[in-house]
Amino acid sequence: MPDSVGKVRVHCRVNGRAVILEGHPMARLLDVLRDELRLTGTKEGCGEGECGACSVEMDGALVNSCLVPLMHAEGSEILTIEGVARERLHPIQQAFLEHGGTQCGICTPGMILAALNLLSRHPKPTETEIREGLAGNLCRCTGYTKIFESVLQACRESERGS
Amino acid sequence: MRAYLPAYHLEAVRDLNELLARLNREPGRWKLFAGGTDLMVLLEAGKLPHRNFLSVWKLAELRGIEVASDSVTIGAATTYTELRNNDTLAREFPLLCQAASETGAIATQNRGTIGGNIANASPAADSPPALLVYDAEIELVSARGTRWRPFHGFYSAYKQMDLRADELIRRIRLPRGQKNWRFHYRKVGTRRAQAISKVCFAGRARVENGRIADVRLAFGSVAPIVLRAIQTERLLRGEKISPALGRAASDQLAREIAPIDDMRSTAHYRRRVAQNLLAGFIDLLSSH
């Protein structure tokens, strides 16, 4: 709903908290999260929806926040990396730590969101399904090998119910 | 982020009627903004020439997949993910679902829409070749009324389409009930995922007693528009499958397409690969 000339006020929930985001309707959700909410965990790697470093979940769907205009966040439930851990690290985060899934770390927030989203749709993915599920997230450091190992390990941990 | 945001406008509309009324009042002023997976990339590069957008992302009248006895109708604002997740489409229109699954990656598929893809009119689009071989029809609506037309012929030239200034794409309809067709879709991209197509092929054919009773062939990235290879179809239709037929079809195809050199690939590669994909399809038809 346009409030002042050219701006919108968008009501949504970010990491479980109700917020009102104000800005240009075509401002990138990425910039609004980083600049307005100071949630700098979501990163810009390419600005063209290719690298996935800006991945967040919007209403349970993985999206590239660099391609989402602020207006489209109206009424949404948004999850960023800052909302993944609760009292403890999520099993995926723990697995990344234990199995070398993160090196320079810049792709890690987006990669963890993508892995989280994958597991929500495929709780027991095969390695092929993991490769496909993470294909929109580029990593330049790891060669992906230990990212897959981390995700597989996180599944095993989840199975064990820990 | 290179764009000067204050120069741009994006507004929401309540419903289709309001949208059509605004397009009618100011034809040519407004462009439609669906998932934004094409438009936002241009915006960020500072290369989005249009300034005024109306958002159709949440418009209920443009969403939904309806299954009737003789057709499946898809709302223009249906995302690739929704296409992939639809059982009827997966069963009866697998080439479309395959195309959707090879478009970008999961995050793109959650936001990109079939209508946005058609309106963006890229000759490298992944879904239109599948739509072409399924004899898709599209519905164009305006305040003046609605019309259906075949998707084939919708594009007349590069980024030129049969869409008037006050019209929008509302639905895409695929006729059902065509049994016994063999089908194949192959996108040759720059890599195995998240890739722009260098050559794209969709093909359907009915084979009876070793003859190609009917056939549809469509190609992407080998012409200024997504192309149905009508002349090559004509050459194949009714003929007995043989190596000579394959060679003739290959020659005909080379005359029918017009691939170019660009930063992703070469005309020579595109032509040769298009021919090879056609040959592969014909091989497939001759096997059982």
Next chain:
Amino acid sequence: METRFIGKSVQRKEGPEKVTGSAQYLDDLAFPGMLHGATVRSPIPRGRIRAINFRPHIPWNEFTIVRAADIPCKNCVALIIDDQPCLAAEVVNHAEEPVLLLAHPDKYLLEEARRAVQIEIEPLPAVFTIEESLARKQIIWGNDNVFKSFLMEKGDVDEVWASADLIVEGRYETGAQEQLYIEPQGMIARASEAEGVTVWGSLQCPYYVHKALMKLFGLPKERIRVVQTETGGGFGGKEEYPSMLAAHAALLAWKSGKPVKIVYDRAEDMVATTKRHPSQTRHRTAVARDGKILAMDIDFTIDGGAYQTLSPVVLSRGTIHAAGPYNCPNVRVRSRAVATNAPPHGAFRGFGAPQSVFALERHLDRVAQAVGLAPDELRRRNFIREGGTLAFGQIVREKVDMERLMRRAFDASDYYAKRSRFESENVGSVIKKGTGFAAFLHGAGFTGSGEEYLASEALLEATPEGRVRVLAGSTEMGQGTKTIFSQIAAETLGIGCDRIDIVQPDTADVPNSGPTVASRTAMIVGGLVESAARAMRETLLHAGLLKPRYDSISFAQACNRYIGQFGPLRSFVKYQHPQGLHWDDEKYQGDAYSAYAWAVYVAEVSVDMRTAEIHVDDFVAVQEVGKVINPTLAAGQIEGGVAQGIGLALYENVVWQQGRMVNGQMTNYIMPTSMDVPPIRVLFEEIPYGHGPAGAKGIGELPLDGTAPAIANAIAHATGADVRRIPITPEVLLEMLEQVHA
């Protein structure tokens, strides 16, 4: 000997911040009153600047504008020499060369303003290829377009040709490659007469930036401060370029009196910053019927772009690695780095060796074919052994066993069985498979007397609570610097890893440990950390404050007592070059590196003959690297390097038009996704190196040398295509296949 931390996969020190998104990269930082900065660049590759026009619709009075004339002291980005201007003054020598800087609080208006500056340049004829540069119709640098040349000789190559059984020749080419760290380059600067200059940035070498800023501003070293922020990948791309970016941010801060942040978007980063040097290599090899290589005559040229930057050093490494891990009695390498009107090429993991090793390993497969030997048999008959002399005159004093590495790699990859199975299954198949390998070495540390010249330093300091701070100029960029330094210090001091704090590199705090490059961080700087830790332990033992066996608590008490009694507990160490190593820079002979990693990599590919698409299906990487300090981190380095090597071999094609990269978006510059990288098996052999911490050698760059030639050889095996250049795109391969089958 049982160790507590060395050889264990201790968790990444800064891992928790990275997996929770709390790690602070440059663009995550904001300062009050901060301006955003942008660079206006030359649109053409060479010419004279005639005018700079500012279109009137922008409120220019709100902007800070910096030109060459505003530079306080010297208009250069100091590196080895000072030929590269910080801002072009009268002439431009490459497209995207920086001419003007702008700053404004509104980042959107800033972009609009950037578009509103028009630089009028009168074009001059430009040089775009190595051939054009060597033809010298246009002299664009120095007297002859040559930044540097080398002649490296062993024996007498010319004596051999007449009597050789066979002579095999070949030409090989490699293209430019973009480092493509996922975090684009960025800097924040604060600068004033009163305060001096401080920059924060994504960078590998804080002291390179420090030195460059000193020269630019004419300020003494105490008035310049460089702080490294969490760096999202470097791979060499943030070795020298950050000096340019820091200079720009600092100049805008200097002129505006406000903090200034410059962050490149991906497009600017791709087109304006450094890339791997393109190369051309000619091999002429004399070989006997029994497969003994008698002579190698190698001509190696790299394209350095418009300014010298690091080209002489890239050339040096490429030259030294050009003849590989073989015992050839007669070798001549003539090499040169030449100028073209492209943005200067620069450091990228491997640093000249991937270029010359590609040529060599591809060439040797062809030599094998000419002689009628299997490619592995040719290598076997020529591998160097301990006591043998490498092409530059270094006697190998390591227990190298290339045959053993090859055997292990072949076992792990089932090389022989697959090779023959593929050969029979390929007949008539639309998908053809192949195997290929490369055998290679990579020298760790700076060449020759480079490490002595660097004279790196490290400092350990204990707190009264018994925590130990490691102060070194080495940067963490994902390779594991912080973790392995912790492991080395903790192991040597006999305390917990969690009691070690790695101080964030800040030139105000840390000594100059040399740059974080050249696969030297573990071996050289880790070695300094180990020495400093040993000295600190000795100090406490000597003071009687520690018993020979102690725990972390006793250690803490000892620190407390020491500091109370004597003052700061610090241990400072300066690099000592190993005795007995000699390098002659004039003759280009001698002990080029103090230690080498040795490797054999095997690639398995499948090629779709209809589309010429190549996929790497399996990969085995076997290397001897001295002691592996952290297995997970070390394997991660190899896996990541192999993935970059796959990109170099198959996907990463820089498309040039008039000296400018035109595919500067991630949509069109293709790096491998998770679907393009195969399972990668990494196997280590460990022969402890006497001068490395716990026996470690360097590994960071090694994988970039062998991956591409292994893949090229596999493609040749699968299809018969005589691959001569990388990247081997489907377009290139399709044409080769058409020739093979014609």
